[in-house]
Amino acid sequence: MTDFRFIGKRISRPDGPDKAAGKAHYIHDLKRPGMLFGKIKFSQHAFARIKHIDTSKAERIPGVKAVITAQNTPEIRIGFLRDNFALKKEKVRQYRDEVAAVAAIDPDIAEEAVEQIRVEYEIQPGIFSPDEALQKGAPLIHENDSRGRARTDNIVPIKFHHESGDLGAGRRSAKYMVEGEYSTPLVQQSCMGTAGCIAEFDMNRNLTLWAKTQIPFLAQRDFNRALSDMGLQDKNTRVIVPTLGGAFGTGLDTHTYEYITILLAFRTGHPVKILYSREEEFAYLSPRQSSQIRILQGCDSNGKLVFRKVEVLQDNGAYTSWGATYPSVMMLPATSLYRVPNVFFDARLVYTNNTYCQAMRGYGNPELTWALESNLDELAEEAGIDSYELRRLNCNLPGETTPMGLKISTCGLKESLESVVKKIEWKKKHKKGKNRGVGMASLIHVGGGARIYKSDASGIILKLDDFGNVYVYHGGVEMGQGLHAVLTTAVAEALGVRPEKVFINPTDTGTCPWDVGTHASRGTFMAGNATLLAADKLRTKIFELATDVYPREVKKSLEKYRKKNPGYQPPEIDFKKAARLENFDIKDGYLSIKDGPAEPWLNLELGRFLRAVHFRSQGQMLTAEAFYDPPNELPDFEKGYGNISATYVYGTQGVEVEVDTETGEVKILRLTAAHEVGKVLNPEGLKGQIYGALAQGIGYALYEELKTEKGRILNPNFKDYKIPTIQEMDFPIDLDFIEIADEFGPFGAKGIAEPGLVPTAPAIANAIYDAVGVRIRDLPITPEKVLAELKKLERR
Amino acid sequence: MKRFDYFLPQSLEEALELKKKIPNSRFIAGGTDLMVQIRGGELKPSALISLRSIPDLSSIEINGSIRIGAMTTVTDLIYNPDLEHQAKLLVDAARRVGSPQIRNVATVGGNLCNCSPCADLALSLLVLEAKARIQSLSGTQDVPLQKFFESPGKSCLSPDQILTDIFIEPVSSNTKSVFLKKGRVKMDLAVASVALLLEMEGEICRKARVAAGSVAPVPLRLQKVEVLLEGQALSPELADLAQRMASESVAPISDIRGTEEYRRQIVGVYVKRGLAQILGWGLV
Structure with a gap:
């Protein structure tokens, strides 16, 4: 397939007009009849024993319908290690722990009631860094695991480890090596739409939850388990996803506030909504995990990488969510960015009394790539090799299997490096400018799903109506990234209808087939492949019926045509061709026989065809479903081996900066991003993904950091947590999409949702080094840090 | 957020009377600082008295010297062509206040009365040697801006006073x-x-x-x-x-x-x- 009707063309987003006009319904807009408003009481102590909770005053406030605590509700354990509770009973382990909640007739009353809840604590000294947590005799954050077995240390019981080749031999063969320690901060996802949900029980005690989630079906499983904990055995949750104002990973796990909303709804018998304010979102939702990464890597005298040792230490916070599994993705660049024969990777996760963390775009990859690509530049410097040459020399190639067992089908790393070198004028500018410099960094990421669960699949149902419209039921989540535009384009292309005839239904576990979740840059890849399978089935069904219906209907058309055009002599038509399915085609919503004469009456409008099939004896309506499970493997993370994705993407970003040596400010002069995409499906959507990711990557590089003091977030608002605005993106950006069609990708396409922010920070850091000789190893690169390093340099 | 009453007086006298009558009440101008403090629980006023409907508080007059009403929005400073000419520094500072949405509601008086050490307009008005006109039920007085700020969040205004205008003398051509x-x-x-x-x-x-x-x-x-x-x-x-x-x-x-x-x-x-x-x- 190379001659596409809609793929690669500019198609407007079906969700665009409503969003632009304020007509789309976010969780903030949704109301249910009789709905109450919930509010949570947070501990505001990082580590303490709960002595007593007095809710009596709150209960007496008019308009308060329920006040719940762990004392008067069933215990609901959450998180994949079951180490967290919806409401805390005996201890609080982080500043944001939920100790009570209220449902009231309006949000102000709920807030007032929460303020009236009195909690007595016995405060304990907390642990706020992994190093403290690892010390002998450190207090245990969790004394027992979820099965009640005594714990002896603060290490989170999950292992990520990889060894390949012979590290010792690799070290011995190295002529140059560089060791460095790099760190990354806590970062907030900063969704435009804050978190919230509505829970409602029907009289059969089944639950409907309107949730801001990226994993409706895994969430359904989690919530059903909670229902069971609440004594509602065999009851079901229907998860409906409203319009989302961004998710960036926040929707990858279920949240305490959702379980609390469910408890409040069950207690009161009313629908209950909990909606986080911006400050609550900052202070009480899980951010991107911080990390400390130590890298030692070396090359031989020719610049060939011979070994790499990577050790990761992560502050897990008090409980476990998906932040804890970042190392599953960190392994990819650690083992498979450039060709390195001898690799050691190990990650340790440690409980502390800091906030627990969750997924964020890139999922460990920006962290590890920050360290790896900074260190690679340092190695190039040590070896006296141009850092671009070092990268090119060790470039991955199509067809290789990496030390982690990743099967690289197509690979555009070389092309992306060459693109950046040319566009950023590397040879002219590298190591040349005074206070100006250029830097680059590359990446590898999953591009064909990511099997981190026993199924990595995605289902789709295509339903046709009497008018040739196609209704799409798909479990993937549109969260602003443009999935519905891609789905529309893919369905239109694969089925042969106009995009205006394609309607995407809201994501709803009650109507859509199962999907593991919209994460790991998998939306386009999964939706596209599932669409291709379902569209093929639907076309086959249509063609089967067409063998009978088509000749009959076009003959009617011919009669009408003749009446309108007296004297018309139709060409000789061989209707025997209609006996064979493969002779049919659908194009722009018209059914016809391939390579036939261009007579208008031979094109049978799909709606008319469908009505003919429907309104007859033993009539039929057409739907088709497909369930696509990609050809990838669930890796063994303790061994660090397995082909996690069906295909991978590489890319390179180059940046030119100017450093103000008196203020420490870093000004980006221009940026070029060359990303391998397989095939561009929707050019505007793709640009949007990369522009957005670059802004996030620049935020990660230069501005963003949640600052904490004894577990409390000090800057829980946009006044003091700075993300780039359009004013920071005031430089030319050159995007280059490298198209090498991948055999596994729908229409050749790969996933590209996350890569745009992965190499941005190290590219900037490398450019700063090129400009002023200062190497910053901890993010964000603030003017203060740059200035302090410049002063050190002066003193030397 | 605590509930509070809201008043929209039509004259300075009415505003000052209300302020006197209602304990723990606050004047509100654009609200871009005040509302943040109220939402954050730092301030719990019983009533807000808006100065929005008082005539002449939001006008700019240039007649030899420059008079800027305290309720003039930051946006109005930016788009006043005469001001750009005669007090460019103030307009330059105004352009750096907040976002367009904030500038549309934030006022000159609010920026000064909030008494933040970082107030953009305060700096430019200080070097322009502006005077603040302050009114109470007992009369009017003019205070050099340099004496207006006392400490973070605290101006020289007493609770029964309103900042009504800012006066700037035009600067020489060199x-x-x-x-x-x-x-x-x-x-x-x-x-x-x-x-x-x-x-x-x-x-x-x-x-x-x-x-x-x-x-x-x-x-x-x-x-x-x-x-x-x-x-x-x-x-x-x-x-x-x-x-x-x-x-x-x-x-x-x-x-x-x-x-x-x-x-x-x-x-x-x-x-x-x-x-x-x-x-x-x-x-x-």
């Missing part, structure tokens, strides 16, 4: 000014900021006014620097001296937005760069 602001990003409260105004006679600086933001408990005039510059022929060497003196004469704190050391550095650099920019030296 006056040049500059407003420089360092934020963590462009749309930000100042980590440090400098407003600088020079009246030149050939090479000689006849008058210098310098103010710095976010480097002291209140928006600060750097009078030592002014004295250093006045009556002198300005040279890069003198600018270096001014830089050092500016760094040393401020008393910043370290907070979430920046460190003490960094603020000192920026104020110094900005004083030097301000001079260079005004005198057309190019980057020093």
